[in-house]
Amino acid sequence: MADLGGADGPAFRVQVRDWLKANYPPELRDPARTDPEAVWGGRAFVGSDDPQSVWMRRAAERGFTAPAWPRDYGGGGLSPAQTRIVEQEIAAGGYRTPLASFGVWMLGPVLLEYATEDQRREHLPKIVRGEIRWCQGYSEPGAGSDLAALATRCEDMGDHWLINGQKIWTSYADKADWCFCLVRTDTAKKHEGVSFVLIDMTSPGVETRPIRLISGDSPFCETFFTDVKIPKGNLVGKVNAGWEIAKRLLQYERQNISGGFGGGGGAGGIAGDLGKIAADYVGLDETGRLADADLRSRITRNKMDFRALQQTIARVAAESRASNGPNAATSIIKYAAAAMAQERSELMVEAMGAQGLGWAGDEYSPLERQAVRGWLRSKGNSIEGGTSEVNLNVIAKRVLGLPDPK
Amino acid sequence: MAVLSEEQSMLRDAAKAWTQEKSPVRALRGLRDSRSDHGYDTEAWNEMAQMGWAGVIVPEAYGGSEFGFLSMGLILEELGRTLTASPLLASGLAAASALTLGGSEAQKAEWLPKIADGSTIATLAIDDGPHHAPERTALAATASGDGYRLNGRKTFVLEGMAADLLVVSARGPKGIGLFLVRADAAGVNRTRLQLADSRGAANVTFEETPAQALAGGAGLLDQVLDRARAGVAAEMLGSASQAFETTLDYLKVRVQFGQPIGAFQALQHRAAKMFTDLELSRSAVEAALAALDVDSPEAPELVSLAKAKMGDTFHLVSNEMVQMHGGIGMTDAHEAGFYLKRARAAEAAFGNQAYHRDRYARLQGY
Numbered sequence: 176m177a178d179l180g181g182a183d184g185p186a187f188r189v190q191v192r193d194w195l196k197a198n199y200p201p202e203l204r205d206p207a208r209t210d211p212e213a214v215w216g217g218r219a220f221v222g223s224d225d226p227q228s229v230w231m232r233r234a235a236e237r238g239f240t241a242p243a244w245p246r247d248y249g250g251g252g253l254s255p256a257q258t259r260i261v262e263q264e265i266a267a268g269g270y271r272t273p274l275a276s277f278g279v280w281m282l283g284p285v286l287l288e289y290a291t292e293d294q295r296r297e298h299l300p301k302i303v304r305g306e307i308r309w310c311q312g313y314s315e316p317g318a319g320s321d322l323a324a325l326a327t328r329c330e331d332m333g334d335h336w337l338i339n340g341q342k343i344w345t346s347y348a349d350k351a352d353w354c355f356c357l358v359r360t361d362t363a364k365k366h367e368g369v370s371f372v373l374i375d376m377t378s379p380g381v382e383t384r385p386i387r388l389i390s391g392d393s394p395f396c397e398t399f400f401t402d403v404k405i406p407k408g409n410l411v412g413k414v415n416a417g418w419e420i421a422k423r424l425l426q427y428e429r430q431n432i433s434g435g436f437g438g439g440g441g442a443g444g445i446a447g448d449l450g451k452i453a454a455d456y457v458g459l460d461e462t463g464r465l466a467d468a469d470l471r472s473r474i475t476r477n478k479m480d481f482r483a484l485q486q487t488i489a490r491v492a493a494e495s496r497a498s499n500g501p502n503a504a505t506s507i508i509k510y511a512a513a514a515m516a517q518e519r520s521e522l523m524v525e526a527m528g529a530q531g532l533g534w535a536g537d538e539y540s541p542l543e544r545q546a547v548r549g550w551l552r553s554k555g556n557s558i559e560g561g562t563s564e565v566n567l568n569v570i571a572k573r574v575l576g577l578p579d580p581k
Numbered sequence: 582m583a584v585l586s587e588e589q590s591m592l593r594d595a596a597k598a599w600t601q602e603k604s605p606v607r608a609l610r611g612l613r614d615s616r617s618d619h620g621y622d623t624e625a626w627n628e629m630a631q632m633g634w635a636g637v638i639v640p641e642a643y644g645g646s647e648f649g650f651l652s653m654g655l656i657l658e659e660l661g662r663t664l665t666a667s668p669l670l671a672s673g674l675a676a677a678s679a680l681t682l683g684g685s686e687a688q689k690a691e692w693l694p695k696i697a698d699g700s701t702i703a704t705l706a707i708d709d710g711p712h713h714a715p716e717r718t719a720l721a722a723t724a725s726g727d728g729y730r731l732n733g734r735k736t737f738v739l740e741g742m743a744a745d746l747l748v749v750s751a752r753g754p755k756g757i758g759l760f761l762v763r764a765d766a767a768g769v770n771r772t773r774l775q776l777a778d779s780r781g782a783a784n785v786t787f788e789e790t791p792a793q794a795l796a797g798g799a800g801l802l803d804q805v806l807d808r809a810r811a812g813v814a815a816e817m818l819g820s821a822s823q824a825f826e827t828t829l830d831y832l833k834v835r836v837q838f839g840q841p842i843g844a845f846q847a848l849q850h851r852a853a854k855m856f857t858d859l860e861l862s863r864s865a866v867e868a869a870l871a872a873l874d875v876d877s878p879e880a881p882e883l884v885s886l887a888k889a890k891m892g893d894t895f896h897l898v899s900n901e902m903v904q905m906h907g908g909i910g911m912t913d914a915h916e917a918g919f920y921l922k923r924a925r926a927a928e929a930a931f932g933n934q935a936y937h938r939d940r941y942a943r944l945q946g947y
Contacts (some may be wrong), residue, residue, distance in 0.1 A: 475942045487864040
């Protein structure tokens with residue numbers, strides 16, 4: 176691997192650009208010729224000659240699947256500035272992300288901070304190379320916004336841990352190889368009774384069931400653990416000290432969800448300029464304005480809000496680089512993005528009129544069907560990854576310093 | 582807060598220190614109660630001018646410091662925090678922009694140095710009627726000798742009583758343009774407006790009034806208005822931020838039912854939503870000012886975004902300021918009413934939210 180340390184200027188950018196051009200499989204320019212699931216990696220794709228898998232392997236060798244992680248664990252060892260350059264060049268060139276991974280986005284950063292050296296050497300390189308696909312075992316039927324109410328038991332059996340319980344909203348549990356999971360190791364305490372464990376999904380006693388949503392099929396699953404045995408070495412950090420790790424991981428998750436919103440989507444969102452799509456369906460009047468004045472005004476508010484959100488994301492990034500400190504504006508992004516994405520999805524189906532009500536069939540274009548499913552799916556934006564109500568509580572208490580009620 | 586240069590940080594700190602000490606909200610109350618002619622404190626204005634604020638966007642060749650719009654915005658934001666009344670926006674930003682962008686060499690040399698040192702007050706006269714519609718102005722400019730004659734009326738002219746020089750939009754032989762009029766010229770008649778926000782403004786009529794044209798027509802008018810709009814938005818950002826912070830402080834100290842009312846989730850969520858809107862608005866305002874500094878082709882869109890978003894936010898925050906203060910917020914003795922009244926006047930200045938949403942949509946082709 177070429178030395179990537181040092182320069183973070185134009186020379187590095189050119190180096191990255193040339194490498195991307197030379198190594199991106201031409202087949203990926205035609206999405207039909209590759210399995211979209213391969214972008215997530217995992218045992219099902221390791222060693223396959225699917226173009227996406229080839230792309231993932233090449234990027235991993237170059238350190239571009241986890242550019243900021245230390246090289247000791249297979250990362251790129253790049254500075255924040257260099258990492259940004261890599262991300263910018265991948266986006267600007269229209270390249271597919273080499274690896275979409277909860278391991279890269281969520282688990283890896285907390286392993287770097289809390290795991291033992293053995294655990295890091297065991298898991299991080301496999302994440303970087305996309306060999307193991309991870310899922311997140313957090314929510315339970317009785318523990319949603321009040322996550323620390325989780326009840327999945329983890330008992331010390333001397334030479335192993337024994338897991339019994341149920342998780343829900345486990346994205347891609349049916350496709351994942353391993354699960355990072357919150358479990359209860361002490362039933363007498365709440366937050367201080369939670370531990371953070373790693374579970375091989377092929378262990379006997381693990382069962383997954385996909386969940387159908389109001390929008391149709393979904394990546395979400397229910398995950399059941401019945402007398403699942405895991406080795407003692409699969410607990411991260413100390414016993415009963417998992418809540419801190421859980422919270423840190425949620426910070427990475429929220430950053431990641433918000434980052435996705437910046438482009439105008441959010442889960443369920445469809446691409447395209449709302450103003451132009453509305454013009455296609457509603458038409459313009461003799462002054463060149465959208466013929467539905469009320470809809471036009473609401474679309475404009477939403478477009479303005481999204482642009483202000485993108486400006487805020489850019490501002491937070493610039494301020495964080497300048498000060499290296501936490502930034503109060505970060506706290507608003509998830510809440511604001513969810514509200515805007517939902518409003519946008521509503522406006523999209525309203526603009527399409529009766530064509531924005533189609534569920535299936537050839538009378539509706541793919542965009543129209545997608546708009547309907549997207550509108551329904553977007554209802555989850557203000558629920559997943561922390562509800563909007565919890566987001567507002569966090570802003571009120573931690574940022575604005577408002578007191579707890581008596 | 583945008584990432585600032587060292588000079589910009591110093592400028593902001595100086596503006597903050599000066600406004601907090603010399604121009605708290607009670608200064609505006611004093612101006613209102615004394616029924617001041619100009620609507621601002623001339624001594625305070627002299628101090629501001631001595632600090633160079635009136636010349637922040639004026640080119641160095643004409644006595645300014647050419648620090649740019651983001652820098653001017655920092656000062657206006659601090660003035661907005663304490664609702665400081667001054668001709669800085671009308672003269673040092675709006676009229677100075679008109680002369681810098683559209684003035685001949687002679688016009689610039691005559692006026693800009695005096696605007697930059699604060700000795701001349703200049704202002705824009707744009708609106709014919711109660712709604713901002715610059716593209717529909719009916720005030721007539723007819724050619725006369727080597728200049729023009731103006732006939733018609735303008736309303737809601739900021740600092741209209743104090744101004745020495747008026748920059749007037751009018752419909753001339755070649756379409757809409759901007760014209761320079763001395764306030765003491767023949768046929769100028771000014772009436773002081775008593776506005777709810779206590780700031781200085783006037784209605785002005787023109788009868789065969791001699792005027793000189795600025796170069797640039799409707800394009801110049803648009804550019805000048807965008808600079809004024811971004812400036813108002815920056816001032817509103819300061820006012821709304823302070824209104825919010827004052828309200829937040831009150832939520833922490835006002836006790837009912839045996840606890841601070843800020844412990845109630847119904848109020849906490851409303852406070853968190855206001856904070857969200859303020860952060861979004863700050864981004865929009867700073868982006869608009871930065872776009873003007875680099876003369877970005879996106880500036881018109883970004884300015885309309887900033888003025889509309891900031892208008893909605895200040896509207897909300899000023900209403901909530903009164904509501905969350907309860908009865909005390911309804912009294913004239915409290916500051917809340919001053920922020921509420923200023924909010925509506927600032928929203929209306931150079932186009933309200935509806936105007937700028939319509940403009941944004943037009944610019945985007947739908």
